[in-house]
Amino acid sequence: MTVEESNGKLVIQAVKNAVDRFGASKDELIPILNDVNREIGYLPSEALDEISKLLRVPKSQLFSVASFYRMLSTKRRGKHTIQFCESAPCHVAGGQAVWLAVKEHLHLNEGETTPDGKWTLLTTSCLGICAVGPVMMVDDDVYGNVDASLVPSILDKYQ
Amino acid sequence: MKAYRSMVLVSSDPLSIENGANEVYQAIQAEISSFGLENEVSLTMVGDVGRHDAVPLVIIYPEAVIYGPVQPDNVHHLVEEHLYKGRIAAELQAPIKELTGKIAWLTARKGTLPAEQRIVLERAGIIDPVSIDEYIIHDGYQALAKAVTEMAPEDIFSTLEKSGLRGRGGAGFPTGTKWRFVKKASGAKKYVICNADESEPGTFKDRLILEGDPHSIIEALAIAGYAVGADEGYLYIRGEYTLAQERVKNAIAAAREMGFLGENIFGTDFNFDLHVHSGAGAYICGEETALIESIEGKRGEPRARPPYPTTNGLWGKPTLVNNVETLANVPPILRNGAEWYRGFGPASSPGTKVYTILGNVNVTGLIEVPMGITLREVIAIYGKGMKDGKTFKLAQTGGSSGSIVPASLQDTPMDFDSFAKAGVALGSGALLICDSDTCVVDLTRVLLNFFRKESCGKCNPCRIGNQRAFEILTNISEGTAVMKDLDDLMMISDNLFQLSNCGLGQTSGTPIRDILKYFRAEVEAHTEHAVEEHINHKPDEDQVDDGLDDAAHGLAEVLKGPVAKKHVLPQPDQDHHGQIHDKGVGEPTDRPPWITEDVPGDPGDAGKYKQ
Numbered sequence: 001m002t003v004e005e006s007n008g009k010l011v012i013q014a015v016k017n018a019v020d021r022f023g024a025s026k027d028e029l030i031p032i033l034n035d036v037n038r039e040i041g042y043l044p045s046e047a048l049d050e051i052s053k054l055l056r057v058p059k060s061q062l063f064s065v066a067s068f069y070r071m072l073s074t075k076r077r078g079k080h081t082i083q084f085c086e087s088a089p090c091h092v093a094g095g096q097a098v099w100l101a102v103k104e105h106l107h108l109n110e111g112e113t114t115p116d117g118k119w120t121l122l123t124t125s126c127l128g129i130c131a132v133g134p135v136m137m138v139d140d141d142v143y144g145n146v147d148a149s150l151v152p153s154i155l156d157k158y159q
Numbered sequence: 160m161k162a163y164r165s166m167v168l169v170s171s172d173p174l175s176i177e178n179g180a181n182e183v184y185q186a187i188q189a190e191i192s193s194f195g196l197e198n199e200v201s202l203t204m205v206g207d208v209g210r211h212d213a214v215p216l217v218i219i220y221p222e223a224v225i226y227g228p229v230q231p232d233n234v235h236h237l238v239e240e241h242l243y244k245g246r247i248a249a250e251l252q253a254p255i256k257e258l259t260g261k262i263a264w265l266t267a268r269k270g271t272l273p274a275e276q277r278i279v280l281e282r283a284g285i286i287d288p289v290s291i292d293e294y295i296i297h298d299g300y301q302a303l304a305k306a307v308t309e310m311a312p313e314d315i316f317s318t319l320e321k322s323g324l325r326g327r328g329g330a331g332f333p334t335g336t337k338w339r340f341v342k343k344a345s346g347a348k349k350y351v352i353c354n355a356d357e358s359e360p361g362t363f364k365d366r367l368i369l370e371g372d373p374h375s376i377i378e379a380l381a382i383a384g385y386a387v388g389a390d391e392g393y394l395y396i397r398g399e400y401t402l403a404q405e406r407v408k409n410a411i412a413a414a415r416e417m418g419f420l421g422e423n424i425f426g427t428d429f430n431f432d433l434h435v436h437s438g439a440g441a442y443i444c445g446e447e448t449a450l451i452e453s454i455e456g457k458r459g460e461p462r463a464r465p466p467y468p469t470t471n472g473l474w475g476k477p478t479l480v481n482n483v484e485t486l487a488n489v490p491p492i493l494r495n496g497a498e499w500y501r502g503f504g505p506a507s508s509p510g511t512k513v514y515t516i517l518g519n520v521n522v523t524g525l526i527e528v529p530m531g532i533t534l535r536e537v538i539a540i541y542g543k544g545m546k547d548g549k550t551f552k553l554a555q556t557g558g559s560s561g562s563i564v565p566a567s568l569q570d571t572p573m574d575f576d577s578f579a580k581a582g583v584a585l586g587s588g589a590l591l592i593c594d595s596d597t598c599v600v601d602l603t604r605v606l607l608n609f610f611r612k613e614s615c616g617k618c619n620p621c622r623i624g625n626q627r628a629f630e631i632l633t634n635i636s637e638g639t640a641v642m643k644d645l646d647d648l649m650m651i652s653d654n655l656f657q658l659s660n661c662g663l664g665q666t667s668g669t670p671i672r673d674i675l676k677y678f679r680a681e682v683e684a685h686t687e688h689a690v691e692e693h694i695n696h697k698p699d700e701d702q703v704d705d706g707l708d709d710a711a712h713g714l715a716e717v718l719k720g721p722v723a724k725k726h727v728l729p730q731p732d733q734d735h736h737g738q739i740h741d742k743g744v745g746e747p748t749d750r751p752p753w754i755t756e757d758v759p760g761d762p763g764d765a766g767k768y769k770q
Contacts, residue, residue, distance in 0.1 A: 029456035030439050034398065068458040068615075070440030071398045087360035088555060089517040089591050091605045125442055125609055126360035126558075127399055130515060130589075131523040140401075 014039040015050040024054050029065060033072055042073040070124065078113040078120035080158045082106075083137040087126040094147070095134035099123075101148035102136070105155060119155075164199040165242055166540060167191075170216040170227075171204040179230060180204070180215035186231040187217070190238035200242055203521075203544045213253040220540070227253035276503060278511045279487035280527045283371025288406055291413040294374040300419050302490035306382045307427050310493075312342055315386040319489070321497035323509040328354060328445075328482035329557060329586045330662075331508070331575040334489075337479065340469040341387040344477035349389035351380055351479045352454070352472075353486055355396040355403070356438050356445040359558030360609060361589030364513040365483035367525060369396065369403035372487070373410035377433060379486035381420065382493065384431040387479050391432060395450050398438040408435050442613035446661050447480040449615065460617040461661035484513055484588075504530030508574040512588055518554075519546045519594040531577070534569040538592055549594035553677070557586015559606050560666035563599070563673035584669065599678045600685050603670045604632040610667040621664030624655045628671060640686045649675055 018035035022028035032055070036047050043066050052059040066072045084099055106114060108121040129135050132144030136154075143154055169175075169184045184204060191200050210216065213227035217237065224247055226237060233251055240248040286293040294300070306315055319335030326332045341349060353376055357365040369376065380392045396404050411433050414420045422430045441459045443449045448462035451473050472478020488510060492500045501509045513527045520542030528541075534554055538545065545551055554564045556573075562583035564571075571581045578585045593602065611625040628651045634640040652668030652675075659665045674682055 026456050027454070030453065031437060034437060034439055064458055065456070068441065069398075069438075072439055086605070087609060088559065088602060088605050089361040089589070091602070092518045092591060092593055092597060124440075125613060126358060126362070128357060128363035128366050128397075130361045130363060130517045131525070133517070 011036075011040060011044055011046045012050050015047050015054065019051070019054050026055055026057060029055065029057065029062075030069070033062075033066055033069075037072050042075060042077050044076070045074075048074075076113070079118050080139055081120045081122060082155075083122050083124040083127070085125070085127050085133065085135045086123040087130075089126070089130035090133035090135055093133035097148050098134045098136070098146050098151065101151045102155075105151050118158075165201075166220040167200060167202045167242075168218045168220070168539065169202070169204050170210075170214055170218075172211070172214070174211050175215040178214050178228060182231045183215050183217065183229050183234060186234035187238060190234055191242070194238060194243050196238075196242055201543060203539065204548070210253075216253060222247070225253045226251045276511050276529050277527045278491050278500075278503070279368060279375070279484055279513060280371070280525075281491070282375070283367055286372065288371050288373055289409055291374060291410065291417060294372070295417075298494060299374055300378055302493040303378050303381050303385075303419060304425050306493055307385050307425050307429050312386045312388070315382065315493070316342070318493060318497050322492045322500040323497075323506075324485070324488050324492060324500065325508055325575060326482060327484035327488070327512070327588070329359075329560070329584070331585070334481065334485055337469065337481070338383065338386055340467075341389075341477050341479040344470045346477050348391075349387055349477045349479070350473045351383045351387060351389045351392040352447075352450065352481075353380055353392070353394045353483060354445060354447060354450055354480050355394055355400070355483050356450055357397055357400075357483070357587075358442040358445055359560070359587040359589060361517050361555075361591050362515055362558050362587040364515060364525060364588055366397075366400055366403050367513075368483050368487050369400070370406055373403075373406045374414065375487050375490055376407070376483060377410055377414050377420070379481075379489040380433060381424065381431050382489055383479055383481065383486070385424075385429050387477075389479070390430045391434070393434050393436050393454055393473070395436045395438060395444070395454060398440050404435060404437055411435065441615075442609075443615045443661075443663055446663060449661070450480065451478065458615070460615045461663075463660065505572065505574050505577075507576040512573070512585075514573075514588045514590050516542050516590050516592065518590075518592040519549065519597070520544065520592045521546055530574040531572040533572055534564065534590070534592075537573075537590060538569075542592060545592070545594055547594075549596065551592065552595045552597055553593050553599070555591040555593065555602065555606075555670070556589065557584050558589045559609050560584075560663070560669060561586035561589065563603075563670050563677065565677040567677075583673070584666070598636075599674045599681055600632060600636045603674050604629065604636055606670045607632055607667070610663065614663065614667075618658075618660040618664065620654050620658040621660070621667065624651045624659075624664070625667055627651055628655075628668070632671075635682065635685045638685060638687070642683070642686055644686065645675065645679075645682065 014036050018032045021035065022031045032051060033043060037043050040047065048059050048062045048066065051057070052062055063074065066074050082102065084102060086095065086099070102121065103109065106119050106121060108114060108119065110121060110123050113120045127135055127137060127142070129142060129144055134146050135142065135144050136146055137143070138154065138158060146154070167187060169180055169187065171180050184202070187202055191197060191202060215229055216225055216227035217229045218225050219241055224241070226248070229237065229251065237248050237251055240246050282294065282297050286297055316335045316339045319338065320333065324334045326334055326337070355365050355369060357363065376394070384390065384392055394407055396407065411420065418424065420432050424431060436454050438444050438453065441453070443461065444453045444459040446461045447468055448464060449459040451468060452462065453459040454473060468478045468480055470477050472480070503510050508530045510530055511527050512530050513525060514537065515525050516537060517523050520538060522541065522543045526541050538551060551566050551569065553566065556562050556564055564583050568581055568583065571577055573585060575585055607625055607629040611629045614621045614625050616622045628648060631640060631644050631648050634644060648671055652671040655664050655668035
């Protein structure tokens with residue numbers, strides 16, 4: 001997930017590409033939102049305006065959908081997103097200590113973004129990789145069997 | 160999970176230890192490595208096997224041969240004969256006697272344990288999942304061919320009904336009956352949907368099936384389409400499962416090319432095609448009506464039921480929704496017949512079940528075994544014992560909405576009916592094994608944190624109840640709760656069950672109910688009650704004795720100190736509205752606004768509005 005400047009042209013191009021790929025149909029709303037969110041990193045207001053125009057769906061309805069799903073965000077996110085699993089299997093495997101280490105390393109609380117825009121820290125429910133818990137995802141990379149001492153070296157890989 | 164040829168279990172109850180079980184264990188370990196069998200044979204200490212006449216016992220699987228009493232001197236011979244040469248060392252066998260009690264499980268399934276019984280995962284890991292040819296070579300699409308050319312829909316329903324296949328998503332509804340409902344529903348246009356929005360914490364069986372054997376689900380959906388009269392189907396796959404989505408899309412394209420999807424399948428007039436729909440991160444979309452809403456491009460909020468999807472589903476049309484694992488059972492049943500399927504597991508819930516084993520065991524992973532296996536077996540044989548030799552305290556079964564099963568129920572066969580009789584739920588097949596270090600309050604708090612975030616917010620009992628229960632559990636874990644909070648917690652749990660609109664809210668109170676039923680003393684020890692009790696029972700109430708007061712406080716610290724310290728959160732917690740709750744210690748707890756003592760709510764009335 002990379003964040004482009006939310007300048008109008010890029011956003012509108014991303015929406016066009018998504019609508020071309022899935023078709024301008026209301027049934028394809030969630031795939032379109034997913035695609036745009038992936039491309040831009042979040043769903044800026046301009047994107048929702050454009051989708052609303054092309055799909056003939058009220059923006060309020062788009063917002064209600066966009067704000068419901070965890071993988072969609074209407075808020076700008078950092079260059080890299082950390083998703084930390086907080087479900088019971090990772091908890092039993094010692095996830096709490098790792099979570100505290102991540103928070104301490106980045107000086108972030110859940111849902112926050114660093115001032116330099118590099119990191120966004122999110123929690124997520126089970127990622128389905130429980131046999132190697134505790135698990136966290138940085139962007140699309142999955143890390144299993146994480147312990148607190150590994151956190152700095154994992155995060156240092158990302159520029 | 161590593162595959163071993165043989166498994167060796169050494170009994171380790173106190174009597175066995177006294178008679179040299181540890182020495183025997185070490186001797187076996189040494190012999191295994193001197194024969195170079197480390198990668199073929201696994202060795203585990205198990206607890207009390209319920210037989211004390213010939214300890215220490217050594218039990219070797221898969222032959223289920225029981226040796227005993229074994230002494231370090233015999234070990235070389237035993238390993239050489241049984242494990243190296245493959246012959247039973249008859250002179251070392253334990254006297255055969257009528258086996259009763261706990262040891263019965265060890266021999267009841269002689270020859271089938273610890274070998275798994277794979278039906279739905281038969282091909283996973285064996286074939287190349289991106290090659291349709293390999294699937295076809297391994298009996299692929301035979302069941303579809305048989306269904307559309309030889310079987311009437313009625314034959315398919317009755318085969319499934321006779322097989323006893325029940326939905327593997329958690330509820331255990333008979334599959335054949337569900338299919339029949341959709342067939343009977345009026346309307347020309349019908350849909351079939353595969354529910355692959357697997358988000359139950361601790362469950363990843365559906366991902367493995369989709370990634371390892373995607374064609375089996377496509378075949379099953381086509382069979383379902385033929386049987387219920389649908390020409391279109393959807394696979395709703397969780398957004399996070401990108402590899403599974405890719406594999407399924409690839410498989411659909413290959414199946415279209417080979418004519419297993421599309422028009423005139425196998426030269427008949429049956430037409431069927433599939434779409435893949437990606438989720439976007441919402442646990443609730445695993446609920447079938449929420450899933451349908453989501454495919455329609457809306458918020459995933461469950462509908463009021465009835466009407467059920469079988470009559471009013473996707474776009475208002477009759478719709479069949481089945482879980483991935485359920486569907487994966489269909490082609491083998493049609494290929495091999497209902498009688499074959501009934502040969503696995505107990506009569507009331509035949510077949511196999513895929514379990515994920517997680518938590519404080521030596522080996523975590525995924526197994527497929529006949530229904531009716533017990534937790535004790537799973538831990539000893541597949542989990543290879545508890546990690547660090549700790550004691551088994553509880554298992555959390557079936558993901559978040561499942562039950563908390565205490566160690567006292569570990570011999571209950573895991574099938575739908577036996578579990579229901581014991582008052583616990585089988586759920587999705589996740590088995591989170593917890594040792595004695597696990598704090599039940601902390602665990603339940605994590606589960607409720609999940610529910611308060613994943614509640615869709617449509618109905619009040621679930622939206623407010625889960626949030627409130629989470630707050631109370633936080634107070635309990637921080638040692639600031641009072642005894643009355645436990646009653647409130649129980650009431651919230653009951654209300655969630657009785658008043659919630661869908662399965663999420665109806666089951667989210669289960670862990671609360673379970674910990675108050677099985678671990679009440681431990682929960683109480685977290686509350687201020689433990690402190691008050693002691694202070695109130697000072698020998699002389701009137702006498703002011705600072706020393707004794709200190710002692711009382713000291714005890715209080717001991718009682719709540721280690722546990723409370725362990726889970727006090729250093730940061731104020733945020734709820735899903737982004738509001739920060741900074742709880743002061745000792746702050747009085749409010750009752751949830753929708754629960755008042757004056758209006759207790761009539762469960763009888765509430766029942767009317769449920770299904």
